[in-house]
Amino acid sequence: MISVKHLKKSFGKNEVLKDINEEISQGEVVVVIGPSGSGKSTFLRCLNLLEEPTDGEIVFEGTSLTGLNEQKLNQLRQKMGMVFQQFNLFPHMTVQKNLTISPVQTKEISQSEADSKAAQLLQQVGLGDKLDAYPSSLSGGQKQRVAIARALAMDPDVMLFDEPTSALDPEMVGEVLNVMNELAKSGMTMVVVTHEMGFAREVADRVLFMDDGHIVEQGTPEEIFKHPKNQRTQDFLAKIL
Amino acid sequence: MKKQLKVIIAFFILTILLFIPTDVVYAEDGSLARVQESGELVIGTSADFPPFEFYAEVDGEQQVVGMDIMIAEKIADDLGVELVVQDMEFDSLLPALESNNVDMIVAGMTPTEERRKSVNFSDIYYQTFQNIMVRAEDKEIYNSIDSLAGQTVGVQTGSLQEELAQQIPDVELMQLGNINDLLLALQTNRIEAIVMQGPNAEAHAGNDNSLYTFEGDFELDEQDQGSAIAIRPGEDSLVAAVNESLAEIKQDNLTEDYLAVAGEYMAEETDTGFASTYWSYFLDGMLVTIMISAIGVLVGMVLGFILSLMRLTQNKLLRFLGSAYVEFVRGTPLMIQVMFIYFGAGVFFDLPALTAGIIAVSLNSGAYICEIIRSGLNSVDSGQAEAARSLGMSKRQSMRYILFPQALKNIWPALGNEFITVIKESSIVSVIGVGELIFQTRVVRSISFKGILPLFITMLVYFFLTFTLTKILNYFEGRMNHD
Numbered sequence: 001m002i003s004v005k006h007l008k009k010s011f012g013k014n015e016v017l018k019d020i021n022e023e024i025s026q027g028e029v030v031v032v033i034g035p036s037g038s039g040k041s042t043f044l045r046c047l048n049l050l051e052e053p054t055d056g057e058i059v060f061e062g063t064s065l066t067g068l069n070e071q072k073l074n075q076l077r078q079k080m081g082m083v084f085q086q087f088n089l090f091p092h093m094t095v096q097k098n099l100t101i102s103p104v105q106t107k108e109i110s111q112s113e114a115d116s117k118a119a120q121l122l123q124q125v126g127l128g129d130k131l132d133a134y135p136s137s138l139s140g141g142q143k144q145r146v147a148i149a150r151a152l153a154m155d156p157d158v159m160l161f162d163e164p165t166s167a168l169d170p171e172m173v174g175e176v177l178n179v180m181n182e183l184a185k186s187g188m189t190m191v192v193v194t195h196e197m198g199f200a201r202e203v204a205d206r207v208l209f210m211d212d213g214h215i216v217e218q219g220t221p222e223e224i225f226k227h228p229k230n231q232r233t234q235d236f237l238a239k240i241l
Numbered sequence: 242m243k244k245q246l247k248v249i250i251a252f253f254i255l256t257i258l259l260f261i262p263t264d265v266v267y268a269e270d271g272s273l274a275r276v277q278e279s280g281e282l283v284i285g286t287s288a289d290f291p292p293f294e295f296y297a298e299v300d301g302e303q304q305v306v307g308m309d310i311m312i313a314e315k316i317a318d319d320l321g322v323e324l325v326v327q328d329m330e331f332d333s334l335l336p337a338l339e340s341n342n343v344d345m346i347v348a349g350m351t352p353t354e355e356r357r358k359s360v361n362f363s364d365i366y367y368q369t370f371q372n373i374m375v376r377a378e379d380k381e382i383y384n385s386i387d388s389l390a391g392q393t394v395g396v397q398t399g400s401l402q403e404e405l406a407q408q409i410p411d412v413e414l415m416q417l418g419n420i421n422d423l424l425l426a427l428q429t430n431r432i433e434a435i436v437m438q439g440p441n442a443e444a445h446a447g448n449d450n451s452l453y454t455f456e457g458d459f460e461l462d463e464q465d466q467g468s469a470i471a472i473r474p475g476e477d478s479l480v481a482a483v484n485e486s487l488a489e490i491k492q493d494n495l496t497e498d499y500l501a502v503a504g505e506y507m508a509e510e511t512d513t514g515f516a517s518t519y520w521s522y523f524l525d526g527m528l529v530t531i532m533i534s535a536i537g538v539l540v541g542m543v544l545g546f547i548l549s550l551m552r553l554t555q556n557k558l559l560r561f562l563g564s565a566y567v568e569f570v571r572g573t574p575l576m577i578q579v580m581f582i583y584f585g586a587g588v589f590f591d592l593p594a595l596t597a598g599i600i601a602v603s604l605n606s607g608a609y610i611c612e613i614i615r616s617g618l619n620s621v622d623s624g625q626a627e628a629a630r631s632l633g634m635s636k637r638q639s640m641r642y643i644l645f646p647q648a649l650k651n652i653w654p655a656l657g658n659e660f661i662t663v664i665k666e667s668s669i670v671s672v673i674g675v676g677e678l679i680f681q682t683r684v685v686r687s688i689s690f691k692g693i694l695p696l697f698i699t700m701l702v703y704f705f706l707t708f709t710l711t712k713i714l715n716y717f718e719g720r721m722n723h724d
Contacts (some may be wrong), residue, residue: 050627070635078633088628092646092723101642102632134723154632 001026001158001189002047007056009028009042009155016042018213020056024158029190031200031221035208035236040193044162045189049073061157070158077180078106079152085163087143089135095122095146096131099153107154114153121149125179141172144178152183158182197241209233257707267396272476273320275343282317282324284480285343286310287331289420289687291444292503293349294328296688299506303522303532303684306506312366313347315487315495316470327594329674330418332399335360336580337673338471342594346471349438351401361474363483365467365494367496371405372442373457374435376427378679381451383434386410392433402436405459417685419688420445424452425692430556440500444507448686448690515694518683526681529595533667533677537602537658538610547612552615563611572607576669578605583673586631598677606663613655617648657714661707678702 002024009017016039032040045051046144058065078148103109165173207224209217217230228234288294294307307325317324334346352362375383390410396403398416442454504672551563583597629639671680
């Protein structure tokens, strides 16, 4: 579904991604782990071109995203949902409006159709009663669940998660992971950058370990967590487990 | 090398010639035909100068009346055209003439040597004398030029009296644009005397017991004692026509009649109170002020938004143009911008003063609003734009639905500040004779012979406007607040 070919990304002189090649298939849940500064967030943000790659190619559903015009790129981004560490809900809109603004504006969907879909999605993430609330009245965990529902409202083919639980108080991490777990079970293709090793072990089909701009090692959770081959993977896991 | 320099200089001169006002074309000499063709004789005057030009109620309407206006009417009649009177500050009259905003100046103007260098004058139509105005209680102390030695004396800026006052030994001058301000300065002991044109001084003293006036013992040129009509240089056919009318006036001794009529207008005592007599001036002025400010702010918002996008774009040329505009407009006074647009446009086409004022205020507030909006857009968290883009919104949609509404909330207090500033700053357009609140205040002061009360009322009206606006803005600020 997504092919990454010779992806390189530099910020000024600082080379963050060094020749990444990767293939993500339909229905797969890929978890990216690694020390901070290893390039995992940049890798994820390159997938929907929030970061412009310095070199290389991203192919999504047969179309190369790099070098597309703005309009085509916007259309393809509609199929790639993204969830941010800082939620990035629109603070001047109600929860319902957060979920419906993009479907109504970018697709030819009526407001009432979008509204009923929003209600259903909020039900699904356990926030059916928060339609008319403003983001400022929600807890962190609730905000992140709304953000997930907002991304889902676009009917994406793939969901990208950029450290979705890192900004949360510990007692709220569970409710967000539960929603992601449900999503994975429903067959959604997911790429997740996270420090939640429990989630990686339980839900991932495949785990990528990144360090210093490279994918150093990858495999099933079993292979990575029980029998890491690379020294750097072993060091990293030893520190956090 | 030398040859090259010559070519450059020649080119430079040619370029400048292109910008020399087109009225040079009229010089040989379509001026009279032009006025008759247009069907209008537009005169400039400064209507704070009774009995020559001042405001009075005629058939329930406020009009500029006085001896000069009646003379102008006679001239217009003789030419077979309609008279149009444009009232403005005395200082602005010569620029208005030069830039074709008016056909002639009929404002009790004395044809001094200095003025003759830049404009043409008709024959002198009224011989006048020069007075000194003092407080009534000082009439024993000040009775001659020498008795005022070393004192502070007020004169109208750019007037003949400004030159005459130099004859007072060691005099310190206070120059103000408006005679009513000078009278107020006299009554509040800021100055000891005012040098004023004779009949004008008598008109004021006759209406106010606290003032006393006497003829000053100035050394005068014959030339300096008369009033004449100023016309653009080269427009000799128009001068000839005016002189014909003036000769008739002289022959029939019409100025006496005119002054008598003017005196009647001035003598019309108002039995009713100040407020009930003059409220319509303040209302008119307030409405014009509201109109200028409202249009200025709305156009300024649109312009400011476009400019702020220009300044935030990647395109270097647009960015340069945007910031050049903002820097230039912010870095020059609004008053000069107003006069530049009005008089500058007058060289090429007829731009009404109100339109010129609105344009200037809009262009000016656009520059300030640009900077406010730019700071607002910069203040929105970059995650908001990323979220919008990740949802597939275009740049335009993301600006319209996500970024701008949030920026607007952040900049609301600063915008409110700017709106209030515009309401107050719009008063500057009074220099080109737009009848907004400050202008109307000047008019009321000139007809009511009251110095302070109109100022006080105007202050209250401005406060009423800005305070109401503040309340409205606060209401919307509350509605935007979801945090």
